[in-house]
Amino acid sequence: MSSPIPNTEEELLAKASSLYGKRIGEIADALNLCVPPNQKNKKGFVGELIELSLGGYKRNKNLPLPDFENLGIELKTIPVIDGRPTESTHVCSAALKRSAGEHWKNSRVFRKLEKVLWVPIQADPRIELSQRVVGRSFIWSPSTEDEKILRSDWEEHVELITLGRFAELHGERGEYLQIRPKGRNSNSKGLSTSELGESAITQSRGFYLRKSFTAKILKYACLL
């Protein structure tokens, strides 16, 4: 049904590269999957398709571990038109229950972004989903300067969470990394705790990379 787990970074990248130019429909056929007519009710379809195709078995679903744990690599598909991302990129959910003493280096955000396999996917809405093609994949890690800004953004968000100032958590904060609502819908609430240990019911949220940042990543990759 799906491919074996790649054992090395080179193997994973080679597999991803072999998808270059292939259509979503072809890749789905090979796995005996049907392509939905559109992504409205199957928003995660392409991401899961590519992960299956590369041998990611979803073994680490719901765990704060990279998709390819043995390699320490996270897979991200990214919708692209003319070399530019059309959407921001979800990183992970934001834990509003504060566990004291979280640091950048062991945060979920850092662990997800430490090493990423980016797989660009054609996103032109005029093209039927099954006919869209896969672009050139590449492995990326944040530069020292990228990491500095990501960390600074992260710390700004986390501070607000720690202080229980949830109302100030909105999408306008953060240069590269923003925080936005995330959940089943706007009624999707979760239990949160402030620094004082008070409990509250708060809208669930997630961390996202801004398009402006992922655009930089894609552009740099093209120059390689």
Next chain:
Amino acid sequence: MSSPIPNTEEELLAKASSLYGKRIGEIADALNLCVPPNQKNKKGFVGELIELSLGGYKRNKNLPLPDFENLGIELKTIPVIDGRPTESTHVCSAALKRSAGEHWKNSRVFRKLEKVLWVPIQADPRIELSQRVVGRSFIWSPSTEDEKILRSDWEEHVELITLGRFAELHGERGEYLQIRPKGRNSNSKGLSTSELGESAITQSRGFYLRKSFTAKILKYACLL
């Protein structure tokens, strides 16, 4: 579909008392619910039926709050034959992820048992479920001595959890309060952490009141 939320303890008790002598089938009819032929695949049916019937909307489902939060009262149905319970009584799940500094007075066990509305249910297996009748409900709180023993049992269990000695958590410990497996099945595992922050995968467990203890509660109530 279901009754309004009772506003006072008296109102709640009066409602529960009005169920005295009624059959499960009658109560279910009034809520347009069907009674399953047996409880094997609907083990929680009676408990949920009575809760609905008393105006507990399940608002606090999955939260560590009493069923009737406004009154601080937890509802427990208890299967009875000849005035004696036929089963032990589930209290709450046992958190195997240790949060340091948990105390008896703010433990889930204490908060669940601080004040309980007991609703006895006829449990004779020779009588069809829909024909079984509701007994005399009563509100109970642990006596000083009860609480002393419950607390001592609780502390014994919690100490083992804190020390990560999960293998020693078995059903024979505890005079009134025992700890037993609880979950989908014996493969139902969860992440646990010891005091030292070690992680482990452990069988999920729950706290239960022994039959011998609930028998005492029922007997005392009959003398009132």
Next chain:
DNA sequence: TCGGATCCACACCTGGATCCCG
């Protein structure tokens, strides 16, 4: 008998993302 095993419901949480209105 009773300690271990099991059964259902359902909200929550995380991971996969894209949709859509002002």
Next chain:
DNA sequence: CGGGATCCAGGTGTGGATCCGA
């Protein structure tokens, strides 16, 4: 355009308990 809203899958956790084999 971008921040807020939404959609699916599926594991986990809690609450409601009773079943069952040695």
